[in-house]
Amino acid sequence: MGFLWTGAWILVLVVHSSPIQAFPTPEGSQDKPVHNKELSAERPLNEQIAEAEADKIKNIYSPAFLSENKPGESNYSFVDNLNLLKAITEKEKNEKERQSVRNSPYDNKLNMEDVDSTKNRRLIDDYDSTKSGLNHKIQDDPDGLHQLDGTPLTAEDIVQKIATRIYEENDRGVFDKIVSKLLNLGLITESQAHTLEDEVAEVLQKLISKEANSYKEKPNKPTSKTESQSGKIPEKVIPMAAVQDGFANGENDETVSNTLTLTNGLERRTETYSEDNFEELQYFPNFYALLKSIDSEKEAKEKETLITIMKTLIDFVKMMVKYGTISPEEGVSYLENLDETIALQTKNKLEKNVTDNKSKLFSAPSMKGHEETDSTKEEAAKMEKEYGTLKDSTKDDNPRGKTDEPKGKTEAYLEAIRKNIEWLKKHNTKGNKEDYDLSKMKDFINQQTEAYVEKGILDKEEADAIRRIYSSL
């Protein structure tokens, strides 16, 4: 009998407890949190790069890319300028080298996703349980400069990417291009560019040493005119030399080439540049004069920065000429313009003792002489310098007429307090409680304003003003 009871009891228990198991509870499935850890994992680099390349092409060919897109979508900010840059400058290169290979597999995608270019979804890699949907962030990021959830890549990521790309394309010019773009937009500083170079060199060496046997070592022939791209980094010398021919500056081949042999592997830019670049830079008389005029001791950093920037620009232009993006004549006149404008701007900058020249230098020169924009940019930068560092406070947006502001604000507060007191009085049914409530109110206000000042919700002056108003009631 006892057993019957117990049995019945157990049965009842089971019946009651089964609903608990049937419905999912927050405590259930303890092993699912494992997936959460994967939320921050990244997809293998090759995939990211491959997708970034594909997206780039897609964006170039999509009609919707440059016009206004669906709201609330792509990562519009300066990143999109970078996209545009990359897209345009690499379009030619892609067309030449990759068209046949890449476009066909992606043709279908191009057609399908034409309507909505910036919100592409990859059907591949979709249901991978170890990866979260953060991966799909990459669709908004054709140039591959962003992580899964929209945050910018770290330095190591960039290094890896660049090294891999250089290796794939066997061209050191890739590095120059990428770095100059990064410098353009102020995404990295000069010193970071140097560190980057070293790190990329290291990674590259590793990559190369793996494949060392399959490539023949080509000797460093500075004057060789062959266009062959295979082999190691020193081959930069060759395209440089070839390009030199196009320059109407009437260069001295040997001098220039000697200069260019400085790049053995990926050496420190500043070192080699400062040693040898003067020869090349003699073709930029203004700039050269400027350099000379800089006191090497006091502003060595400035000097180095300038030299490096100049070098980068020159390389960049050379690369474009080499790839036929611009004609040699265009390249020359560009550089001539560059020389003049840069010299001028840099001089002004140095006089003001501002270190962040980069954006100015890169944005100043243009083929069609956008001098107007130069001066306005300077103005804007000036303003930014003066106001940009100020943390947002009530003083921020008030360069003049400061007396208007506090008066207007205090008025508003006064008005609000008046309304409050009125309402409180109306809702006090017991007349004799009025005074009591007011003092209680004052205490409350004092307390609250204190707390608000601490939390950054109120300024000290505002709090004082409010307390003053209340105490005068």
Added chain:
Amino acid sequence: MAGRGGRALLALCAALAAGGWLLGAGALEPGAPAAAGMRRRRRLQQEDGISFEYHRYPELREALVSMWLQCTAISRIYTVGRSFEGRELLVIELSDNPGVHEPGEPEFKYIGNMHGNEAVGRELLIFLAQYLCNEYQKGNETIIKLIHNTRIHIMPSLNPDGFEKAASQPGELRDWLVGRSNAQGIDLNRNFPDLDRIAYINEKEGGPNNHLLKNLKKIVDQNTKLAPETKAVIHWIMDIPFVLSANLHGGDIVANYPYDETRSGSAQEYSSCPDDAIFRSLARAYSSFNPSMSDPNRPPCRKNDDDSSFVDGTTNGAAWYSIPGGMQDFNYLSSNCFETTMELSCEKFPPEETLKTYWEDNKNSLISYLEQVHRGVKGFVRDLQGNPIANATISVEGIDHDVTSAKDGDYWRLLVPGNYKLTASAPGYLAITKKVAVPYSPAVGVDFELESFSERKEEEKEELMEWWKMMSETLNF
């Protein structure tokens, strides 16, 4: 070749110039005199304390402080954290007992301007706060009832840094480009952990689709990819048991509801969540009061826009276009809060003169949506002694998504009208199921008193002892 190259170079330079310009144009508006003039003008355009002008960060703060000073009895300002550049993420709370969660009182939030250049939401929320205060003091019964029975949190801007950037742009450059992301360049509405993916996997393989983020605070704080604004909001969501919420955007005109991400990965596909029915109702509760949103003949904002998924001014997120990492779905899958996304204007940053019209168009919608929090079923889960059981699970038969009870044992379950079976359960307790008939509104009160296993065991033991005693007495052993 040269021509193309020339064009490319020109475009490059233009882009560089544009980039430099945009980077260079910092915090200050190019027309400082205009700015000062605007401030002087501000006092003139007021209507009952509401100035229909754009509020920069200082003005935003001032407006909230003014509102608080006017309605100290029912409001409180607080901050959930700081933006990347150090601006406070300000919230104004309206309630008959500000600063306190009254057991049984549902929590509601409005968040605007998550994309800094989508400015209408930000302004509407400032107007709304002032409006609620004014109406309360005028004796508006609807508003009084709302404020007494709800705890309303209003965050006019989740991305104040982006807004400053956007507002500093001149004329046409405003709108699509600058100021959308936070100061780090992160798009906040793609920055939330993508719980949709996990939910979809769980759908296939078995597993929950609610409260998907365990050990939350640690993960959030350690995740370097989350923007400070995102982190602040996640903490906010976890700290306060929000029931209903809306996220205000711009660039189109529609009320958008979960899920925002397609299951298959395609760009567009209706992806319903388990609570599709109530979400459609919630979205319609907003859109039906907004004349342009609910206008069936409204032309699309841009010629080539695809509005095919819009129904009565509402749309499923993924049917419109799929996005990962959005705040809306994060709310639904990590907490009890149901959130929708309201797109309020074709132009992201329209001219100031239009703000008054946007307010008129959205005023009733904003109030109507607020009232939706008082629907479905609500109540308390307690034990037999009357102590609240926190984190109990409340599940609804037929809807594969559970909610949990808050610290005081209180829960709220939004539901469309119908007959339901609700089950409350908690570890160590015997679950109880109750039948409920739910009208459109107000919410039906259903409380649960759960018996714990140990209590039950004790009962049974006692009964057993009683029986044994009786038997032994009868049979004399």
